[in-house]
Amino acid sequence: MRTRAIYLTFSSLNMSSSVAILGGGISGLSAAYYLSKASPKSKILVIEGSKRVGGWIRSQRVPPGFHSSAPSIPTDPNNVLFEVGPRSLRPVGPGGAAILSMSNDLELQQEMIFVSKTDPSAKNRYIYYQDQINTLPTSLSSLILNQPPVFKSVLKSIMTEPFVPTSTKDDESLYSLVARRFNDHVALNLVGAITHGIYAGDAKQLSVKSTMRILYEAEKRSGSVVRGMFGKTAPLSIxxxxxxxxxxxxxxxxxxxxxxxxxxxxxxxxxxLRLYLSQQSNVTIITEKQVKKLTKSKNGDKLKIYADDSSVQVDHVISTIPSKKLDILLQKSLPNLSHNPSVDVAVINFAYDNISLKYNGFGFLTPHPDSHYKIPVPGTLGVVFDSNAMHGQEKNDKLVKLTVMMGGHMWNSAFGGLRVDQVDPEFVHQRASEALRVYLGIEETPKYSMVNILPECIPQYVVGHEARLGELHQHMKQEYGHLLSVTGASYLGVSVPDCVKNSKLLVQDLLKTGALGLRENVVTGLNRVIQ
Structure with missing residues (x-):
């Protein structure tokens, strides 16, 4: 590994044809990876403010006992593996394909675990509703003959949906579209639960156009979500x-x-990814360097990056940091960067060697808090059955591993209105233990447990998000031209596959259109929003 990167002083970098990438999360690392491969003559600087790269992706093997955060200890295969952030990746679509190709290129084939669609964890999904864990139907026959309580009125709403008048709204909330086309029950208890699993968010606030676009497009294309789902989907870009x-x-x-x-x-x-990048002669990674400000150079052909007590000028900046942080660095010179909120999530991992789990599936989610049936432990987003969902990570295959997710848009109800910096990890552990007792009947003491509180970890694309991105795109072109582009979870997708895909598309656009080098076109990273 080329370790000199972390010792370089910021002021020692004097690049001619140069790109700085702000943020060392998966979006920033992916952008550096694709740019270094496609443009080996570019000088690439990755700037990360924390001690480590990877952002919210963090995997840690921990010894027995309770841990108030992920401990920084050497990996021991005899310890249990806990995930702080994303734990599994979906292979579907361009994003899934991009990660699979990247993993193959990085020669990670022997490290990968594939969960078949026939695996119980893939087939069995649950929603906690009406004081019980409901198994979701997996076939048309089970939908018709063995409906759980949470599926009451669903079949009828599917049959009547094609006759509902279409809307002329350009955007609306997930809740609004589903309640309008199906019914309130489906919107709160099914879609509300799915929204908890993806965004830890509120279906009444999130934009359907930007979060579940397939529903929006189905109605616009066919006048019916049901009919549209059986028709042709929107074509992929080249x-x-x-x-x-x-x-x-x-x-x-x-x-x-x-x-x-x-x-x-x-x-x-x-x-x-970091190992690969550290071996590239045109890539430098700097950690623990806080960027304070971005300004245009005197003649306007470069961006000047101020970090701590030093600065550097580069030809182009790719920002992958949260949009609110970029807004501060640009001294609020662009609109809409701080419009969307982000939610806080508590992730509590448990592992037991003395219990059995009677559910053989992926895990369960909870309905929207406005559901008629209130969940008994407020603020619970859901529980992942990790030992079911990802086999092959532990020497002891008898371990039962669970992860409780709490907070999100229900943070105040989960933790009594305490701010993130006020919450005691032991209190969070107690709340999560109560959730396991109430929902799953688990009263035993775990052999391993870990609490991590993730502040502002998931951006919330509230109604009107796409229109605001279009406005942001126009102002970026006018104010910064060839100097700045953006990607990352703040804009066009929060999942890991989305982040990788969007970084790859941005790099391709920057290079193929001549936005870098000859500067023939302007690419902001949001160009696809207005197409």
Missing amino acids: GEQAMIDELDDGGKTTRETSVFGFKQGTETLVSK
Whole structure:
């Protein structure tokens, strides 16, 4: 590994053709990876403010006992693997294809775990409703003949939905569209639960156009969500289709795999990315360097980056940091960067060697808090059955591993209105233990447990998000021209596959359109929003 990167002083970098990438999360590392491969003559600087790269992706093997955060200790295969952030990846679509191709290129094949679509964890999903864990139907026959309570009125709403008048709204909330086209029950108890699992968010606030666009497009295209789901979907862009075509397995992985992961956790991908980048002569990674301000140079052809007590000028900046942080660095010179909120989530990992779990599935989610049936432990987003969902990560295959997710848009009800910096990890552990007792009947003491509180970890694309991005795009072009582009979870997708895909598309656009080098076109990273 080229370790000199972390010792370089910021002022010692004097680049001619140069790109600085702000943020060392998965979006920043992916942008550096694709740029270094496609443009080996570019000088690439990755600037990360914390001690480590990877952002919210963090995998840690911990010894027995309670841990108030992920301990910084050497990896011991005899310890249990806990995930702080994302734990499994979906192989579908351009994003899934991009990560699979990246993993293959990084020679991670022997580290990967593929969960088949026939695995119980892929087939069995649950929602806690009406004081019980409801198993969701997996087939038309089970939908008709064995409906759980949470599916009451669902079949009727599906049959009547095609006759509901269409809306002329350009955007609305997830709740609004689903309640309008189906009914309030479906919107709160099904879609509200799904929203908890993806965004830890409020279906009444999130934009349907930006979070579940497939529903929005189905209605616009066919006048009915049900009819639209059976029709043709919107075509992929040339760049997105190319990502899928890059896989040489003929789509076999996508057809057969529900999710995939890594034997040593999702951070395996981050570690290998950093190792790869550290070996490239045109890439420098600097950690623990806080960027304070971005300004245009005197003649306007470069961006000047101020960090701590030093500065550097570069030809182009790719920002992957949260949009609110970029807003501060740009001294609020662009609109809408601080419009969307982000939610705080508490992630509590448990592992037991003395219990059995009667559910053989992925895990359960909870309905929207406005549901008629209130959940008994307020603020619970859901529980992942990790030992079911990802086999092959532990020497002891008898361990039962669970992860409780709490907070999100229900943070105040989960923790009594305390701010993130006021919450005691032991109190969070107690609340999560109560959730396992109430929902799953688990009263035993775990052999391993860990609490991590993730502040502002998931951006919330509230109604009107896409229109605001379009406005931001126009102002970026006018104010910064060729100097600045953006990608990352704040804009066009919060999942790991989305982040990787969007970083790849941005790099391709920057290079293919001549936005870098000759500066023939302006690429902001949001160009696709207005197409």
